[in-house]
Amino acid sequence: MVRIIHPVNILITGATGFVGTHLCEYLLSQGHEIHGTYIYPQEVERFPEHLRGNITLHSCDLSEMEQVKHMLCDTSYDQVYNLAAISSVHQSWSKGQELVLKVNLYGWLNLLEGLHACSPNARILMVSSGEVYGIVPPEKQPTTESQPLRPINPYADSKAAQEMFSYQYIHRYQSQVVIVRPFNHTGPRQSPDFVCSDFARQIAEIEAGRRDPIISVGNLEARRDFSDVRDIVRAYALALKHCPIGAPINVASGSAHSIQHVLDTLLSFSRVPIEVRRDPKRMRPSDTALMLGDAALLRQYTGWKPEIPLEETLASVLEYWRTQIDGKQ
Structure with a gap:
């Protein structure tokens, strides 16, 4: 007897970005149906050719609530990966913290509101950052999730705020938010801002x-804890499926x-x-002089470990x- 498995309906915000394209590739290989968001037409023009016919793309600025409602009410989603963000420390200084908060924090809140109304049972991945820990003394590294949050740049501030507001939705609406804190990652298609x-x-x-x-x-x-983006997206998928709601989870290689x-x-x-x-x-x-993460909790919940060595990653970027x-x- 052939067992038919219903594909999971997935939304990836920021699907046309660096991590988004790799996540699309990984989740498509798992047989899922993928929807994604973008803002500017040139993002679609840069979207890899082999993905264009396999991903349903929606134009949506998450900082605009009406656009979010319009995008979400047509489809019910089982899983949501929120990758839409101003995603670098350098950009957060150059663009200013007001814009960073509008895009990263208020975009996230709009998404949570829209999902509560349209897909209340979806499991949602909130991608935070290892930057939220700020400057951690070397003797307290590798950094574990118990380290206090002391963000020191607008990007990290916005990510810490996203985490804090998530608990309101988890408590009030039982939103199924899984929080990951990735450390540095790189790979093909990454912006030269990194x-x-x-x-x-x-x-x-x-x-x-x-x-x-x-x-x-x-x-x-x-010194930084670098992972390959292809290892990172695999970790995201495993974390969303297996990690507990509301418990921040580091995603890191464990080597600086x-x-x-x-x-x-x-x-x-x-x-x-x-x-x-x-x-x-x-x-x-x-x-910061050193950023080194401890991914023991992620390994405990999912069995994940990095598979691609840094030298191979750097060769692929070049x-x-x-x-x-x-x-x-």
Whole structure:
């Protein structure tokens, strides 16, 4: 007898973004029906060709409640992954905290309100960040979920606020919100606003003769817990299915690498010699020396562990940018 499994109906906000495209790929491979949101037409133009015919995309700005209601009332969702956000510390400083709160916090509240009305039984993934811990003393790292929240930048503030408001909906409406706190992650398609992608793009442009053989860098001493985005989206899917409601869960590799190590690894893949120069403009207003996460709870609930080594991840980021640069020649 053939067992027929009903596919899960899933909504991914910010589906056309970096993590969103990888999550679409992973969930499609599991046989689910995927809907996604975007804001600007150029996001759809950049959406990978192999996903366009398999994902139902909806234009929706989560900070506009009427758009959220219109988007949600047509379909009932079993699972929701909220990835729509201003998603970097650098952007949160440059765009200003008022816009960050409008997009990240009020967009999240609108989504919760809309789901309460239209899909009250959906399991909802709230993607927070390891940035909410702020500066954690090295002797207290790897950082566990019991560490107090002390965010030190607008992005982290907005994520901590999202977490806090989630409990209101969990308590008042029994909303099924699962909270994850991912640490740094990278991979193909990531914006050059992030350090690994920034270095890789510069190298690819130098190789293609589109800039002088000089790479500009900021703080190379900071150490970060890097994961591959493909490991991250697998963790998100497992966490939403298996982790308890309202209990924050770290998503981290458990290993810290310096930005210098990231740079040296990428330079080792370069096809041409490159000079390294420090650029004061690339220094953040606020930075932490070490960010290292403890993902023991995630392993306990789901069995997840990272599978892709950092060197393989960085090679794939550089190859992505080589393809992008070659396509523009």
